[in-house]
Amino acid sequence: MTTTTTAARAADAGDAPMPSPADAPGPRPRFTATARGRYAVAAAGLVLAIGATFLLDPYRNYLLSLAAAYVCATAGLTILIGRTGQLSLGHAAFMATGAYGFALTSNALAEAGIEGPVLLLVPFLVAVIAATAFGTLVGAAGARLHGPYLAGLTLAIVLALPAVTSTFSGLLGGDQGLYVRTERRPEVLSAVIANEQWQAWVALVAAAIVLVLLAQLGRSPSGIRMQAVRDDTAAARLSGIDPFRVKVQAFAISAGAAGLGGAVLAYVTQAASPGAYGLSFSLFLLVAVVVGGTGTLPGAVWGALLLVLLPEAIAAVTDALPLPDDAVSRLDGNLAVLIFGALLVVIMIAAPRGIQGALVALRGRIRSRTTRTTST
Amino acid sequence: MTDTLTATARHDAQPAALLEVSGLVAGYGQGEVLHAVDLSVPAGSVVAVVGANGAGKSTLLRVLSGLLPAAAGTVRFDGDDLASAAVEDRIRRGIVHVPEGRHAVAELTVDENLRLGGLWRGDRRELRADVDAAYDLFPALAARRTSHGHALSGGERQMLAIARALVAHPRLLLLDEPSLGLAPRIVAEILGTLAHLRAERGLAILLVEQNVRSALSVADTGVVLNLGSVVAARPSAALLDDEQLRHAYLGF
Amino acid sequence: MDVPILLLAGTGLARGAIFAAFALALVLIWRAARIANFAQGAMATVSCYVAFHVTALTGNYWLGLAAALVSGAVLGWVVERGVMRFVDRSNPLAAVIVAIGLVMVLTSTLAIAFGADYRPMPAPFPREPIRIGDVAVISPYSLFVLAVVAVLMLALALLFTRTGVGLAMRAAAFAPEVSRLNGVRVDRMRTLGWTLSAAVGGLAALLVIPTELGLNPHAADLLFVYAFTVAIVGGLDSPVGAVVAGLAIGVILTFVTAFAGATFAPIAIVVILLGVLLVRPQGLFAAREARVA
Numbered sequence: 001m002t003t004t005t006t007a008a009r010a011a012d013a014g015d016a017p018m019p020s021p022a023d024a025p026g027p028r029p030r031f032t033a034t035a036r037g038r039y040a041v042a043a044a045g046l047v048l049a050i051g052a053t054f055l056l057d058p059y060r061n062y063l064l065s066l067a068a069a070y071v072c073a074t075a076g077l078t079i080l081i082g083r084t085g086q087l088s089l090g091h092a093a094f095m096a097t098g099a100y101g102f103a104l105t106s107n108a109l110a111e112a113g114i115e116g117p118v119l120l121l122v123p124f125l126v127a128v129i130a131a132t133a134f135g136t137l138v139g140a141a142g143a144r145l146h147g148p149y150l151a152g153l154t155l156a157i158v159l160a161l162p163a164v165t166s167t168f169s170g171l172l173g174g175d176q177g178l179y180v181r182t183e184r185r186p187e188v189l190s191a192v193i194a195n196e197q198w199q200a201w202v203a204l205v206a207a208a209i210v211l212v213l214l215a216q217l218g219r220s221p222s223g224i225r226m227q228a229v230r231d232d233t234a235a236a237r238l239s240g241i242d243p244f245r246v247k248v249q250a251f252a253i254s255a256g257a258a259g260l261g262g263a264v265l266a267y268v269t270q271a272a273s274p275g276a277y278g279l280s281f282s283l284f285l286l287v288a289v290v291v292g293g294t295g296t297l298p299g300a301v302w303g304a305l306l307l308v309l310l311p312e313a314i315a316a317v318t319d320a321l322p323l324p325d326d327a328v329s330r331l332d333g334n335l336a337v338l339i340f341g342a343l344l345v346v347i348m349i350a351a352p353r354g355i356q357g358a359l360v361a362l363r364g365r366i367r368s369r370t371t372r373t374t375s376t
Numbered sequence: 377m378t379d380t381l382t383a384t385a386r387h388d389a390q391p392a393a394l395l396e397v398s399g400l401v402a403g404y405g406q407g408e409v410l411h412a413v414d415l416s417v418p419a420g421s422v423v424a425v426v427g428a429n430g431a432g433k434s435t436l437l438r439v440l441s442g443l444l445p446a447a448a449g450t451v452r453f454d455g456d457d458l459a460s461a462a463v464e465d466r467i468r469r470g471i472v473h474v475p476e477g478r479h480a481v482a483e484l485t486v487d488e489n490l491r492l493g494g495l496w497r498g499d500r501r502e503l504r505a506d507v508d509a510a511y512d513l514f515p516a517l518a519a520r521r522t523s524h525g526h527a528l529s530g531g532e533r534q535m536l537a538i539a540r541a542l543v544a545h546p547r548l549l550l551l552d553e554p555s556l557g558l559a560p561r562i563v564a565e566i567l568g569t570l571a572h573l574r575a576e577r578g579l580a581i582l583l584v585e586q587n588v589r590s591a592l593s594v595a596d597t598g599v600v601l602n603l604g605s606v607v608a609a610r611p612s613a614a615l616l617d618d619e620q621l622r623h624a625y626l627g628f
Numbered sequence: 629m630d631v632p633i634l635l636l637a638g639t640g641l642a643r644g645a646i647f648a649a650f651a652l653a654l655v656l657i658w659r660a661a662r663i664a665n666f667a668q669g670a671m672a673t674v675s676c677y678v679a680f681h682v683t684a685l686t687g688n689y690w691l692g693l694a695a696a697l698v699s700g701a702v703l704g705w706v707v708e709r710g711v712m713r714f715v716d717r718s719n720p721l722a723a724v725i726v727a728i729g730l731v732m733v734l735t736s737t738l739a740i741a742f743g744a745d746y747r748p749m750p751a752p753f754p755r756e757p758i759r760i761g762d763v764a765v766i767s768p769y770s771l772f773v774l775a776v777v778a779v780l781m782l783a784l785a786l787l788f789t790r791t792g793v794g795l796a797m798r799a800a801a802f803a804p805e806v807s808r809l810n811g812v813r814v815d816r817m818r819t820l821g822w823t824l825s826a827a828v829g830g831l832a833a834l835l836v837i838p839t840e841l842g843l844n845p846h847a848a849d850l851l852f853v854y855a856f857t858v859a860i861v862g863g864l865d866s867p868v869g870a871v872v873a874g875l876a877i878g879v880i881l882t883f884v885t886a887f888a889g890a891t892f893a894p895i896a897i898v899v900i901l902l903g904v905l906l907v908r909p910q911g912l913f914a915a916r917e918a919r920v921a
């Protein structure tokens with residue numbers, strides 16, 4: 001239970017500075033109105049979340065790291081789907097690009113005897129650049145396509161991933177993938193905190209950076225252009241916007257965010273393998289986005305938490321039930337897919353605004369009730 | 377304004393009209409377009425609905441064919457309440473709507489478009505005969521039977537839409553501006569054909585027209601619709617003679 | 629190495645015929661409901677499991693084949709009536725996302741019920757090629773596949789061009805409102821489109837599985853991607869495009885597999901897709917509007 005609440009608090013802190021398109025017209029707390037204010041709140045949230053890591057055991061810190069890595073990817077994906085109407089089923093492939101970019105760079109640097117901040121930061125940078133470049137290519141191919149066609153293209157890419165890693169198995173390690181040598185926690189900290197906690201810090205910082213940058217993007221002219229293209233491509237073109245460019249840009253940014261998420265996963269798990277970025281995982285990212293609330297950054301956080309917590313909960317339940325081993329091994333993984341799939345269908349049909357939509361509606365109701373009671 | 381025709385019909389205790397509309401209210405979303413419209417079309421008669429642009433003529437036909445739900449009021453056809461009849465069921469009862477704007481299916485050939493009108497009867501041989509009869513009525517279509525809808529001229533599409541409606545064996549034909557964009561000669565031809573069908577099959581027609589004079593010249597009754605309300609319903613000749621009404625609502 | 633060009637071409641055509649049939653199933657739904665059915669692979673896999681068990685129980689391949697068709701049809705009906713009908717049509721992505729949810733539900737249910745192992749799927753005819761002299765020509769199974777798909781295409785063509793139902797289905801797809809005014813029950817035609825499409829998809833998957841690793845909850849994932857590529861190249865709106873592009877891609881992939889190994893096929897597909905989209909975004913056939921926003 002502690003996990004849930006602390007993780008949720010961590011997410012809450014990250015959530016505060018983010019604009020959510022869903023509640024745009026309503027009154028907004030003053031302190032989020034400026035970019036500097038958003039940075040301040042993000043920093044405060046980050047500090048809170050980092051503080052929370054002291055309360056968690058190493059395994060839970062590991063889970064928190066996973067959630068933070070997923071946030072990078074779901075935040076990128078939710079902006080892509082919600083803001084530009086481009087549906088990608090292949091964001092796991094961009095995460096994989098980031099993970100492999102990170103792994104190759106980190107291993108090469110470690111091989112060369114380089115340590116310290118360079119070994120920590122450069123691989124992340126390379127990962128983001130690689131994923132962004134790949135995203136630009138796919139985005140350029142897909143920008144002329146609308147919904148179902150683009151989804152098909154990205155689906156093909158994610159299904160081709162194992163073929164890529166086994167075709168270039170000399171470099172990418174085939175089905176086994178790569179072991180990643182990473183920079184461990186700084187010497188001064190090693191007496192104070194476990195490595196998992198340090199990794200959680202790195203992951204939280206990465207997630208915070210992605211959230212702040214994407215929140216800025218949403219408010220910027222670029223973000224507005226994206227929405228214009230989604231709503232009416234022809235009208236956007238008439239007002240001087242180049243839809244092709246806007247879509248490719250969005251795709252590249254979104255892929256870059258996913259790449260950072262993949263790099264964080266590689267850093268935390270010290271591995272990059274094709275099995276970790278398969279079709280199911282790619283679809284999980286979509287589930288997270290939709291269930292959280294498409295197009296909203298807080299929703300991306302809720303979704304990422306769900307991706308981490310629901311399988312944990314399912315495993316706890318199946319372990320507790322007196323099931324034969326055979327059944328347990330069949331349920332393992334598959335039950336989560338079943339539940340996520342059912343959630344996706346139900347949410348899409350019954351509550352397309354997802355968790356964040358429900359929260360906003362709830363907040364609106366509470367607020368209107370309090371104003372009514374105060375005015376009387 | 378009293379509906380003199382129906383009133384007299386009721387007093388004479390004649391059988392109820394084929395179509396009986398009363399208190400009909402309808403609109404799009406919040407906007408109410410038709411306000412308590414009363415109307416009746418006796419079997420085998422032609423009723424012309426005339427009125428300015430935006431008066432609600434097309435809306436009235438859309439409600440009658442079920443494309444638009446009525447907010448209030450009743451529509452009785454042949455004595456039955458149509459409230460629960462879906463669009464695709466009304467053709468089975470004999471109500472056939474030819475909407476404004478020449479709805480030939482662009483991707484289908486002329487022949488397929490015509491067959492579409494009688495598919496619901498499920499009788500292949502009879503359908504073939506009906507389609508051939510339609511070609512006899514509109515020889516221009518016979519020459520184009522394998523052309524696709526998108527390759528037809530505006531007039532050909534209008535003929536196709538009307539011919540398709542006839543293939544459906546209507547008892548009541550709802551015609552929305554059949555003359556729009558057609559040469560006067562073709563309009564005359566179509567109206568002649570309809571008059572013939574009326575005499576032969578007892579076909580009733582509810583005709584919406586911009587061209588008031590020609591509409592009233594073929595209609596038994598004229599109904600003037602203004603801003604969604606019926607302001608007059610009289611024999612055509614009486615309407616044409618009422619100078620005040622003509623000036624106020626029909627603009628001539 | 630002596631390359632059996634003839635054999636590869638025949639095998640490729642047979643494979644392409646399956647892609648074409650599966651792509652045709654996609655086209656059927658697209659035309660009936662304007663939905664790209666991403667769940668078609670998973671639905672077809674369910675049909676194949678039914679066929680597998682019917683064949684295993686009765687020892688008769690043909691009963692299995694019939695079961696695949698029937699179960700496909702039933703599944704198509706259930707999916708349309710039970711799920712797709714409730715999807716918000718104003719959001720173009722909603723149907724795709726719901727279909728993805730169905731994929732997850734169906735594949736995981738199969739995996740829970742039957743495990744994830746590959747099961748060998750029986751073929752009704754030998755897969756070893758017939759030889760004329762020293763030259764391997766074509767396998768009886770490939771001939772069987774080509775014949776089945778040819779019959780299927782002919783049946784569909786007759787249905788759509790020669791029957792009243794086919795005419796009603798086409799009219800409902802192109803002009804729903806006019807069709808309703810003409811008494812066509814558009815909803816039913818849509819359901820029928822799903823039913824027909826799912827049956828065709830199940831049949832296509834049943835034909836392809838003996839040539840692959842075997843039956844598995846994800847057995848049709850790649851088939852779906854290949855068929856979708858066919859649809860991108862040929863156009864979701866065009867049955868003829870689906871057939872031509874299907875055959876071409878089947879042959880290409882078979883040659884790629886022969887020369888570069890089976891693992892390379894999915895990469896080749898991505899390369900073809902990226903290439904077609906970057907160089908000729910309107911696709912190799914017309915119907916540009918169908919793809920472009």
Ligand SMILES: Nc1ncnc2c1ncn2[C@@H]1O[C@H](COP(=O)(O)OP(=O)(O)OP(=O)(O)O)[C@@H](O)[C@H]1O
Nearest residue numbers: 404407409427428429430431432433434435436476
């Ligand atoms: N689909 C629609 N949605 C909203 N309002 C509509 C719609 N169609 C028509 N209206 C409105 O309903 C009113 C009546 O329209 P209608 O088409 O029935 O007029 P009409 O008498 O047929 O005119 P016209 O002679 O120009 O064809 C108009 O004010 C019109 O703006």
Ligand SMILES: [Mg+2]
Nearest residue numbers: 433434435476
């Ligand atoms: Mg009108």
